């Protein structure tokens with residue numbers, strides 16, 4: 001899918017997820033990078049700004065995914081584009097293909113079909129149990145052109161009116177372009193509004209964003225749902241492992257899931273090799289991701305749950321952000337529990 005295309009540079013990911021053993025998997029080929037941002041600016045419901053340094057590439061995701069495809073092919077993968085595939089389980093793994101008759105057999109299946117994952121569900125993983133209204137965000141985004149936004153700052157807008165239960169973003173893509181979107185969650189949408197109306201409201205009426213976006217043109221639109229409640233309570237069965245969005249591997253406080261999809265994909269591949277070479281059970285996959293990214297995913301979920309308590313109330317949310325200040329806000333976005341606030345966050349959550 002195309003997305004915000006926000007992709008922290010490797011040095012930031014080393015700080016964000018310090019226990020990941022193989023970060024080579026997230027190296028983006030230079031030609032897939034549209035531009036690079038040097039900081040994040042968070043804008044509170046009342047327009048207060050908090051900016052902190054954080055370097056990230058903004059990808060051309062089409063190109064990025066086609067390079068990933070080239071890499072997979074160079075290791076012998078067959079890629080069949082445009083096929084709606086289904087998983088037909090059996091005792092020895094199962095069959096994957098458009099129909100049972102046209103399917104191919106695999107001893108190990110990796111569910112990488114995004115959220116919600118039909119494959120994970122058919123494998124008996126708790127995909128359906130996950131799907132609560134607080135656990136899933138709906139995201140929508142325009143690619144806008146003819147803009148005069150700062151090209152090296154990514155902005156996150158906390159705006160309960162136009163991104164209820166989530167946040168709005170302006171992510172510059174170079175040459176006067178930007179990804180402009182909102183994420184929302186259903187329990188926070190009080191009025192009888194459609195998500196497209198909310199995005200229009202964000203673009204035209206958010207006091208800060210509307211000034212930044214004046215004169216911009218909408219070039220294309222995408223939308224999708226995103227799991228924001230942390231990983232599934234079980235991510236493997238005897239023969240299936242779920243990775244990326246299919247396993248809920250999105251950082252709940254920032255909505256980033258490209259790199260965690262790559263990292264969990266890599267760990268699942270390693271578990272598959274160990275399965276074939278040493279008959280190691282696939283539980284080793286879950287043990288690995290818990291060891292390498294489990295703590296940050298857990299922290300991030302805790303803080304998302306804590307901020308759920310104040311998100312709907314613009315005034316309170318604004319006050320909380322001002323009390324926290326820039327350093328602690330940066331910690332929350334980066335999946336760390338801010339210093340001295342652990343008990344408070346746990347109490348709120």
Ligand SMILES: Cc1cc2nc3c(=O)[nH]c(=O)nc-3n(C[C@H](O)[C@H](O)[C@H](O)COP(=O)(O)OP(=O)(O)OC[C@H]3O[C@@H](n4cnc5c(N)ncnc54)[C@H](O)[C@@H]3O)c2cc1C
Nearest residue numbers: 003004005006084085113114139224244245256257258261
């Ligand atoms: C609007 C929006 C903005 C976002 N912005 C960012 C961002 O800036 N930075 C970031 O890190 N993350 C962002 N995310 C999250 C990120 O896009 C996902 O976490 C990431 O794409 C997960 O990768 P994945 O491979 O697990 O799933 P996906 O990217 O969803 O890929 C799953 C693939 O499987 C295919 N598929 C599904 N079912 C079938 C089937 N039956 N047969 C064949 N193919 C199938 C789908 O077509 C898709 O190509 C954003 C998400 C959205 C919705």
